[in-house]
Amino acid sequence: MGDSVAWDVIVVGAGLGGLTAAQRLSQAGYQVLVLDKSRGVGGRMATRRVTWPQRADAPGSETVAVDHGCRFLPASTRLEEPGVAEGVLHPWNPAEFALTVDSQGRTQVVSTPSQGPYAVSPQGMSAVAKTLAAGLTLQRQSRVTQVWPQGDGWRVTWVNDAAGAEAGETAPLTTRALLLAIPAAQIVPLVTGATAHHAGLAPFLAAAEAVTFDPVMTVMAGYDGLTDPLTRLDRPQLDPTSPPGWMVWGQGHPNLRWLALDSSKRLQSPYPVVVAHSTATFAETHFDATDLASVGQTLLAQAALALDSRLAQPTWMQVHRWRYGFVKQAHPAPLLATAAAPTLAGCGDWCAGLSADDAIQSGEAAAHHLRHSLESQRPE
Template sequence: MAQWDVGVVGAGLSGLTAARQLTQDGWSVLVLDKSRGLGGRVATRRVQGTGVDHGCRFMQPWGLGPGFGWAQAQSQGWLQPWNPVEFELSQAGLLSPRPAQGPYYVAAEGMSSLAKVLAQGLEIQRLCRVEQLIPRAEGWQLQVESQPEALGEVTVRTVLLALPAPQIPPLLTAALPLFPELGEWLEPLGEVVFDPVITVMAGYGADTVPRLGEDATTAATGWMVTAQEPSPLWWAALDSSKRLVAAHPVVVLHSHAQFAASHLEAADLTPVGQQLLEQAAHNLAPWLGDPHWMQVHRWRYGLVRQPLPSPFLSTAAVPTLVGCGDWCGGQDGAAAIASGQAAASHLAQWLQTHS
């Protein structure tokens, strides 16, 4: 007999959204994630007492179903409007204002706090890496490696894989010879394309005036820049403007995919980060080149370039296995949430029919 109705692999936005919805519907759900924290690419790093969003930049409401509850998210303080002054860096390296593309919503405590809200009331095993999925008569057996205690094997009726698409096929290598229908299930994953991103977090002195362009108010309201290639920069923003109280200015830079791909395997990312900061100082504002501190992060699966057209991955031949994420039907955090909602509804329908 299966221990849980649903095993959710991955505690990012999509997996947590699905797990929350299924739990509220009355199904028993276990979430497993290899990391210590929650949220996946909805990531906030604490640096010198300040939260820095080095993953998901913001949320926008496009395409979300009513189950997410924007009104509740704002009334309870999960998300607040963010209204930065927007700029564009042209191919020629010219910085100019652009019309606002919002609305944008952010979490004042950092975007990862949204994952913590979604995780409330869920049964979650962290530091738990799923190695293989094995089909069984009662559903699926999850072979896991966990810390600090060995969780051993987990049996579930259905599985929801809320992971970047390239991380899914290795989990099914042992199952494929036993369940040839998985070949059809796996095939669409080859269509999904992710781009890598190099991210720089930089902090500046409290006496720094973090303005951009000719508008002095940008130091207080915040700013963001979207850059066109051939610049190695893709996006930059005054991240500290998202906080209710910021002790000092903090800027986050994200690279274009081509630049990230050329430096992704670098043993030391510090020179890579310095290169991006120098580019920002040259194109955006000189003060950006003189931070008090800097950290660099590589995202191997940073952004979805080519998603699947459907909101989740499923086949009639393998109804108990579903994939979801920002790579299903979209390319951002809102798509991840919408995919989790759709995948949860699909699994709930199957569970109801087979209960």
């Protein structure tokens, strides 16, 4: 191994998969660098801080946390293992409903058995990722553009997306092992250029290309002065140990995949915040729209029609687009790796799964694989 190799492992992507793997590898004594193109950590486990427009009755701005990505984890999440995210997760036990369409084509709301309690973070779900990131060497706003085989390891080119003097192209990084903990579709452009230079890369690329995702559009909406829970969805008996709330599954609804009273995950939530996720069909139709506000309003109008007319008149609204939202066609194994390139791996929810816990499990599997590959590289 040449002296220029600075890192044992570079992990691209600070989502749950990448952070889990990075923690496992650095706990095992490896020098690990995590790169993420975003300003925050957590990837699709994301929370937006929204400053509520000033109210006449309450001067001063108020910032609320809104989960616009991952909504909840199962109560039995792997993150509940001691020492992982202790104290961050709380139970959430909302009333559950589903949308059904009657014979006249009218949407009905029906109560469904609760699948809860779910595990949520009152500070916002991104707090879970921040806990997982603690102690790691992490470079944000660092977008990896290509990876190349170099000697026994890998060369990683990246761009600094931070505004200001440091922005732009940067010196490539070198590493003994490389983990691409990003959606498979985003792996493809990173490895395509190098496939002719390494026998393991062509099957790696083909496997990444076979994975597909559904897009989703998320609408976040706040309702000033609407202090009552949305009446038609109120629940008579609330568990006093968990905050109230409701969630509605779209089932076969053409536009709504899911919506819920996101503010009921917070410990203090004086005004309702609703989060609605679109179906893949809705997102495919509207993804490239220039007027996102009107797309958000269209989705809220659907929610208003199905649930409560007041949903169509929010005080504020924001829209987020997830191009790689939910896994549609997964890779059939817990990690992506090829025998010809043992120090390269891919991981994420798309490896034998579709959920946050699957991403964590895939990160664990990738860390185990790379440890084994690095140990086998050591001279006798």
